[in-house]
Amino acid sequence: MRKSFRGSLRGKLLTMTVLPMLALACLILIGSIVLINHSLRLREQKELEKNARLVAEKLDELFPGDYRLVGTEALYVYKGEHILSDDRELLDSLKLFEDFELTFFYQDTRILTTLCDEAGERFIGTGASLLVQRDVLETGEAKCYSKVDVNGERYQVYYLPLLQKDGSVVGMIGAACPVESGFISIAGYIFPLSVLCIAAILFAAWISVGYTQKLVGQIGQLKSFMNSVAKGNLSVDLGEKILKQQDEIGELGRIGLEMKSSLRRMVELDELTQINNRRYGQKRVELVRQRVVETGVNCCVAIADIDFFKRVNDTYGHEAGDAVLRAVAATIKEGMRGNGFVARWGGEEFLLVFEHHELAQAVAELEKLRLAVEVMQTEFEKVVIPVTMSIGVAVLSEQEHIDESIKRADECLYRAKEGGRNQVVDESHSVRKRERGQDAKDGV
Secondary structure (H helix, E strand, O other): OOOOOOOHHHHHHHHHHHHHHHEEEEEEHHHHHHHHHHHHHHHOOOOOOOHHHHHHHHHHHHHOOOEEOOOOOEEEEEOEEEEEOOHHHHHHOOOOOOOOOOEEEEEOEEEEEEOOOOOEEOOOOOOOOHHHHHHHOOOOOEEEEEEEEOEEEEEEEEEEEEEOOOOOOOOOEEEEHHHHHHHHHHHHHHHHHHHHHHHHHHHHHHHHHHHHHHHHHHHHHHHHHHHHHHHHOOOOOOOOOHOOOOOHHHHHHHHHHHHHHHHHHHEEEEOOOOOOOOOHHHHHHHHHHHHHHHHOOOOOOEEEEEEEHHHHHHHHOOHHHHHHOOOOHHHHHHHHHOEEEEEEEEOEEEEEEEEOHHHHHHHHHHHHHHHHOOOOOOOOOEEEEEOOEEEEEOOOOOOOHHHHHHHHHHHHHHHHHHHOOOOOOOOOOEEOOOHHHHHHHHOO
16 A cells, blocks of 8 residues: 555655754744844944933033023023023934934933924923833933833833933933834845745755655665565565665665575575575476476486485484585585586485486486595594485476476486496486496596
8 A cells, every 4th residue: 555655754754854954944043033133132222322422422512511400480401501401403413313312301301302293293391211210310320221112102212321520310311213123124134034044944855855765765675675585586686785885774785685695595405405405496496497498408307315325324323314415415516516406305315407408418417426426435423434326317398397307307216226226327227337446447
């Protein structure tokens, strides 16, 4: 059943990589906005402080002397000999920036200001809040507030205390700017930041998709390999690219190959002799028969049996018998190299399959094998155990089931046993046997 994208490994990997990056980008964007806002507020505060101190310095420079309140019915604020309360154009001329507003407080009352209402009237005569009076007028220390409500609008305001020559606080200079102006400034940063974050996410997603595709492809190869092994195809292999990787994928691939090799040894090899077992031999000989059908090239099958093997077990013990089996199997395997293959058929019997061999060629090769076993020196516990081998051979027919061809070879083996053992018998009933002494004499 086809998995959904979210349920697939590709979907999970992309979700695990892209979503955290998206969350990180959002956090970076939000954090950047907060930091920019804080930086802008600090910059505005410094500008406000600069403007407030400039006003205070200009007042001292233009109008030397202390501040004082004069009058009974009509009150006027003087700075030295100059009437400040009537000089509305003074603050207008001292504004550094258009968005900044200035206010002159005598004690806690606005005497001069650039702040106007909707009708253009200035906020003259209004008082400062109790918080400002306590923080600035009573302590004599400058203070900045980020959110001050003035006639329904919010301002960032810097209050600078005004001092008499004796150090007493007589009033304040308030420099203010609308809070909204800061957000307008921030908006100019948000768009490029957003574009940058989106570009970073897309780039990271592109890299993640490419890496995910590669990783999922490699895992797919491993999956296909494992499926093939699970279905019994032990000839399947993995690509060198995966096996050379020095990571977990490469390690899994190498473990998979080791597992396949172990299964192959368990399924295809005889545990004692380490040659092909009967199960694999049957499978292999059937493939050979199919090639015979397809190509028409002759092949031969032979059954070989160790002579008097029971006597070896009874005389020397089963461990000695196992040693003989291993030695004979190794000799036959070496002799079959380049000719075909050998499998342990059961007990002391071996199946030999000659590919692309006529009967006469197969008999000649079998005669060499028979002699090699006869002269073989199998030593067990310092005792040399002599053995011989009888062999029956038949042509592998494309017209009959493989079992029939093996049965004919087995019948030839029976005749070899009946005829005195240590000989090769083929379907023509001819017996090929030479005495060991004659072989040595001839230099074989």
